Amino acid sequence: MGDTRWLSAEEMRAWNAFLAASALLNRQLEQQLKDDSGLSHPQYEILVRLSAAPDGELRMTELANGLINSKSGLTYQVTQLEKAGLVRRRTCPTDVRGVYAVLTDAGRRRLEEAAPGHVAAVRAHLIDVLTPEQITAVADGLGEVTARLRALGR
Amino acid sequence: MGDTRWLSAEEMRAWNAFLAASALLNRQLEQQLKDDSGLSHPQYEILVRLSAAPDGELRMTELANGLINSKSGLTYQVTQLEKAGLVRRRTCPTDVRGVYAVLTDAGRRRLEEAAPGHVAAVRAHLIDVLTPEQITAVADGLGEVTARLRALGR
C-alpha cells in the first residue's frame, strides 16, 4: 500500500498519553485494590457487573462479553472468586450447558467494602484530574472507540 | 472517613469508556502486531524507544522508567529480543553493573517493517475515530494524569 500517514505531533501526544495513562492507572488501581481488599481488578469488575445485574447473576458468556478477559480467563477468575466464597456457580435450568455466576452475600459485602476505596482512587488519579470538558470528550470519544472495537469482534 | 463521593453518570461514562477502550485497544494492537510482524506490544515499544535514542541504545533502567513493565519484565523482554537478534546487550564501560540495550541493524529493519501497519491500526481504531478537539482533550487530560502518576512512583 501507499505511503503511511504518520501521526502528527498532536496525535502522537494523545496516543502516548493514552498509552501511559492506561498502563499506569491500571497498575495503580490493581495495587490499591489488592492492598485494600485483596481483590484483583478483574475480580472487582466481575463483582461489579454481577451486583448490577438482576438477582446478582449473569451467564458466563455475558460476563465475558464487554469484559477484559477471554473466556478462559473468565473461567479462571470465577473459579478464584468461587474459592473465596464471593461467587457461586449455578447451572442454567433451561440449558444444561449454560452456567450462571451468582453473587453471594459475602460477595456483595466484600464489594461494598471495596467500592469506596476504589472509587476514591479512580477519582484521585483520573476523574478529579480532568476538567468537565475533558471528561465529556473522553466519554464521547473513547465511547465511540469502544463501540467500534466491540462491533469488530462480533 | 466521610461519605464516598460516588461518580456522576457522566463521570461513570468516561471511566467505563476509558477502561473498555484501553482493554480493547490493547488486545487489538497486540493481535495486529503479532500477526503482522511477530512482535508483542511491549517488544514493539522497546524497539521504538531504542530507535529514538541517540546511538539506538539506552540503559535498562531508562527503558524501564516510563515504560509499562516492571524491571523484571523488562529483563525478560530484552532477553527475548536478544534471542531474536533485534537487540544486543552491552555492558556500560564506566559502571560494570550497568547494561545498555542496543538496537541492532536487524532490529531497526524489523521496526521499520512493523511501524506502518501499527500506525495504521492506531489510526483506524483510535486517532481517526476522534475529533481534533477530542484528541487535544485526551492529550492534555491524560497527559496530566500520566504526569501525576509518574510523580507518585518517584
Next chain:
DNA sequence: CTCAGGTAGTTCGAATTCGAACCACTTGCG
C-alpha cells in the same frame, strides 16, 4: 427421528507478568 453444525464452558500448555530476594558493584563518609 437424526445428523450436521453451532454454542457454552472448561481444560490444557505455553508465554508473560509481577514483586521479593538476591548478587555484584559503586559511592560516600569517617
Next chain:
DNA sequence: CGCAAGTGGTTCGAATTCGAACTACCTGAG
C-alpha cells in the same frame, strides 16, 4: 583505606493471561 548504604540488573516462584483443542449439549433442516 574500610565499611554501610544504595543502585543496577537478574533470578526465582507464584499468579495470571491467552488461544486452541476439547466435551457436552442444543437446534434446525430434511
